Amino acid sequence: MNDPAHQEWHRLFSAALNGGMSAAEKQELAALLKASAEARQLWFLYHDNECGLAELKQPAASRATGHGRPTAVIAEPQRATPRWYSWRPLTAAAAGLAIGLFSASMVFAYGMPKAVHRALALANAGFEERVAPLPDGIPVRYGVWSGDFAELTGEQQGIVPREGKQMFRFLRSDSKQVSGGPPFNGNIYQLIDARIWHEEIRSGTAVVDWSAWFNCVREDPKAPSKYEASVWAFAGDPSFVRKNWEEKLHQELAYSSWRIVADADPQSWQRIAGSIIVPPDTDFLVIELKVLPEKPAPVNGAATFAGHYVDDVRLILRTHARQQAAQLKHTRQ
Numbered sequence: 001m002n003d004p005a006h007q008e009w010h011r012l013f014s015a016a017l018n019g020g021m022s023a024a025e026k027q028e029l030a031a032l033l034k035a036s037a038e039a040r041q042l043w044f045l046y047h048d049n050e051c052g053l054a055e056l057k058q059p060a061a062s063r064a065t066g067h068g069r070p071t072a073v074i075a076e077p078q079r080a081t082p083r084w085y086s087w088r089p090l091t092a093a094a095a096g097l098a099i100g101l102f103s104a105s106m107v108f109a110y111g112m113p114k115a116v117h118r119a120l121a122l123a124n125a126g127f128e129e130r131v132a133p134l135p136d137g138i139p140v141r142y143g144v145w146s147g148d149f150a151e152l153t154g155e156q157q158g159i160v161p162r163e164g165k166q167m168f169r170f171l172r173s174d175s176k177q178v179s180g181g182p183p184f185n186g187n188i189y190q191l192i193d194a195r196i197w198h199e200e201i202r203s204g205t206a207v208v209d210w211s212a213w214f215n216c217v218r219e220d221p222k223a224p225s226k227y228e229a230s231v232w233a234f235a236g237d238p239s240f241v242r243k244n245w246e247e248k249l250h251q252e253l254a255y256s257s258w259r260i261v262a263d264a265d266p267q268s269w270q271r272i273a274g275s276i277i278v279p280p281d282t283d284f285l286v287i288e289l290k291v292l293p294e295k296p297a298p299v300n301g302a303a304t305f306a307g308h309y310v311d312d313v314r315l316i317l318r319t320h321a322r323q324q325a326a327q328l329k330h331t332r333q
Contacts (some may be wrong), residue, residue, distance in 0.1 A: 009039055010204070014254035042204065042277075051067075080266040105284035106257035120208065120315040122189060122287070127152050127311060128164045137177030138189050138242040142284070147176045147188035159308045162213045162269045167311040170291050176206040177242075184296035191238050191314065192285040194278070200319050204280045207318040211273040212289055214262070217307035221264045223294040223310065229272040230257035231315075233279055241286060253279040259292075262308075268312070275318075287313070 007165040012029050015021045021029070032039050119300040123143040124131055131144075132152060139146035154165055172188035200206055214227040232255040234241065244251050256276040263270060278285075289310050296303035 009042060010254050011114050012276070013043055013277075014252075014256075034246075099269070110157045116319050117209075118317045118319075120192060120317050122192060122313060122315050125313045125315075126164045127161075127166045127168045133168065135175045137175040138245050138286075140239050140242060142191045142238065145188055145190050148173055148186050150186070150188060155290045157217050157266070159215050159217070159266050159309055162215070162311040164311075167215075167309045168289075170305045170308045170310075172299075172302045172304050173296070184293060184298065186291040186305055186308065188289045188310070190287050191241070192231075192287065194282045195286050197317060198280075199281060200317060201278045202280050204277075205320070206278045207275050208278055208285065209273070209275045209316040209318055210256075210287060210314065211271055213269045213271050213311050214260070214271045214291075215266060215309045215311075216262050216291075217266050218264055218294070219262060219306075224264070225262045225294055226259055226292040227259065227262060227270065227272060227308075228259040228288075228290040228292060229274065230255060230288045230290075231274065231276050232288070233276060233282040233284075234286065235279075235281045235283050239285055253282055266307075274282060278317075287315070289313070318327065 009032065012021070012025060012032070016029055033043060039283075122143060131150070133150045134144055134146040135149045136146045137148075145168070148170065151169050151171060152159065152166050153169050154167075156169070156293070159167075168188065173184045173186050194201065197206075208231065210229070210231050212229045216225060219225060233253045234244075234251070236315065237255055239252070243249065254276055256274045258272050258274045260270055260272055291305060291308040292304065293303060297306070298304075
């Protein structure tokens with residue numbers, strides 16, 4: 001699947017599921033799904049991941065962490081009505097399926113082999129290392145947390161790290177690259193080198209599952225902050241990523257983004273989880289963690305955060321046993 005046409009499929013599918021399509025692109029997608037069985041198969045895989053995430057519900061009761069603190073497990077889409085839902089009738093019609101909308105994904109999944117999961121290397125994923133995050137804005141190299149002004153800290157303001165002894169804390173909405181001014185969001189990023197697992201993603205059906213935990217001091221329940229986590233797939237050299245964000249070039253191959261509303265309980269941690277189907281030409285991923293205050297508290301042009309935290313960030317590469325066997329055969333040849 002390493003040709004420009006397949007790259008365009010991933011771009012279209014990602015845009016459709018994240019609500020970023022023009023009228024012309026919608027027509028292009030409809031025509032593609034009608035004409036290509038291979039494209040429909042990949043489209044169903046996108047649906048399979050999106051449906052699983054959208055159907056996650058907040059449990060009625062929270063469970064205890066290792067510290068004895070309650071942990072609320074919450075995973076809600078950043079859009080109130082999932083955008084993939086409106087594409088279901090089009091998908092079924094284009095594929096010529098005479099079955100229910102949700103059965104389409106079940107038919108595709110029936111023949112899928114058992115999934116194989118592997119944790120991906122993420123530098124200081126639990127923030128336990130004494131390596132301070134850089135206030136350098138979007139990073140241009142692998143293996144560092146960089147973004148707005150922030151710090152690593154232990155238990156603070158009555159909030160205990162979700163795991164280990166340290167957690168990440170947002171401090172301000174500016175960095176050394178951007179001196180104050182809107183937006184008032186706090187951001188942190190890390191670039192992950194994907195070239196070392198090109199063989200595992202070459203089919204275009206590998207998935208990266210990601211998650212992060214958020215917490216904050218008690219806020220005004222009428223104006224709570226929001227948390228957002230996103231993962232982006234790019235081809236090329238990471239040096240252009242900063243320009244891509246600053247100039248809104250939208251040169252990513254695919255992306256996945258989810259958002260939740262902060263609760264009013266600093267004794268609980270809230271989880272955001274998502275997944276992204278990794279295009280075969282992906283060279284690196286970018287994970288972005290963000291806090292969006294409802295009522296920013298500007299100081300010298302930048303927002304300051306009373307107490308917003310992140311901990312226990314994870315990335316898992318998910319492939320299939322049949323896919324891995326084919327890759328092993330290809331490697332031996």
